[in-house]
Amino acid sequence: MRTLIKYLVNSNSPIESVVVKGWVRTRRDSKGFSFLEVNDGSCLTNLQVMADANTVGYKDISRFTTGASVEIYGSLVESPAKGQKWELHPTEIKLIGPADSSYPLQKKGHSLEFLRTIAHLRIRSNLFGAIFRTRSKIAYAVHKFFQDRDFVYVHTPIITASDCEGAGEMFRITTLKGNIDENPQADFFGKPTYLTVSGQLEGETFACAFSNIYTFGPTFRAENSNTARHSAEFWMIEPEIAFCDINGDMNLAEEFIKEMARYMIQNNSDDLQIFEKFVDKQVRDRLKFVIERPFVRIQYVKALEILKNSGKNFEFPVEYGANLQAEHERYLTEEHFKSPVTVYNYPREIKPFYMRLNEDGKTVAAMDLLVPGIGEVIGGSQREERLDYLLENVKYHKLSPENYWWYIDLRKYGTVPHAGFGVGFERLLMFLTGVSNIRDVIPYPRTPGNADF
């Protein structure tokens, strides 16, 4: 029976007989014996294997090169040298799949840019091993957070004919050839269809049946944005809560981000060490900061006041009706409050049609959650549950009510105050790992002009 390396390097005692399978990271030869470093992806640490002339298969040791897959039989013993607690003394080593000298990964560090060009192999490196183990664990933590609070997980459709207004350009999907707009009725679905940009509207229908729901799945934006924070395909988490207003929404969002930071520190400390060492020395401090410091909540108009009185010379002007820029958000959280900040009640004209109009008739119950070093990590709102206000707002944003008939129906049949928010999963990972490019926290990134692998 094969044992994963993470159980061996964390063992409490020697083990007489073990089988290890994995990939060679490096080999160091001396006269008559060799050290192999083997990794199977189960943890960051390599297992050191000391083979010598008594080991069956040692005559082929020169073929055990970096990148080769191996199967090793032997005993786990305490290592006499510094650097590792345990090492494997093999009775037999078997080469499963050789890797010739063209194998691109070396023992030395590579640039992230180069590693992106070999995305199918970069995952065998320490850093990307840590990143994608973290991605898996945090995905679990997301589910655990919501399931522990009785939220129902909903799989909203990937293919959609509706447009979550304001969310961005959509990818058209079609089986038609030639001019696809000539006769859309002849298309597979009998109408133009797209890849989803958000599961929110469908999520709201489920919240109006199950009370608390969340989505967690892929979304697609056809925006030609070429930045370290955007990807055409990314994963989004969208909780939706019935019988809830903007305050309950902000409570949940703040609790969520704190819990993710706490989970990272408590359950992923080995990988976090790599991020601290090679990616961002401040990442652990920033996580602690978000866990320990209370969130400050301020209204949009109050944020404008603070920015205007800051004495700072911002590149973009601070005025009512404009979105807060990255520089504004970072000033609020990093310099003024030195604390995570939630900004809420934004002007109606800069927010989408489904957000709830406040009593002042000018602002809507929208909120953005800002953290130091990153800026916005969560955006959400209380939804407009009043039928007449919603219809008016559809008109205000120049949309066609017939396209949203089922969404509007929710306000006709047992309407209820409800609210929710959206978290970009990759941006959450960037916050938790300190990795600064979204292309490095998603297995095979899709960006304008790039859909390799």
Place this chain on the structure above:
RNA sequence: UCCAGAGUAGCUCAAUGGUAGAGCAGCCGGCUGUUAACCGGCGGGUUACAGGUUCGAGCCCUGUCUCUGGAGCCA
């Protein structure tokens, strides 16, 4: 999409308009406990692509592509 920068060996980078080089990796040899092992040797290039200026271009000019940083949009 806009602004700025970059593209030279497998990787990371040098090279005043005048003979394209180093370190690492790889390969060969040495070394009785290595840890990005160490020591000696060897091979490795259409300087992103296309054109132009020049006696002569990796270097200057034009275009294209790609990447990076920043911005907008946003998650």
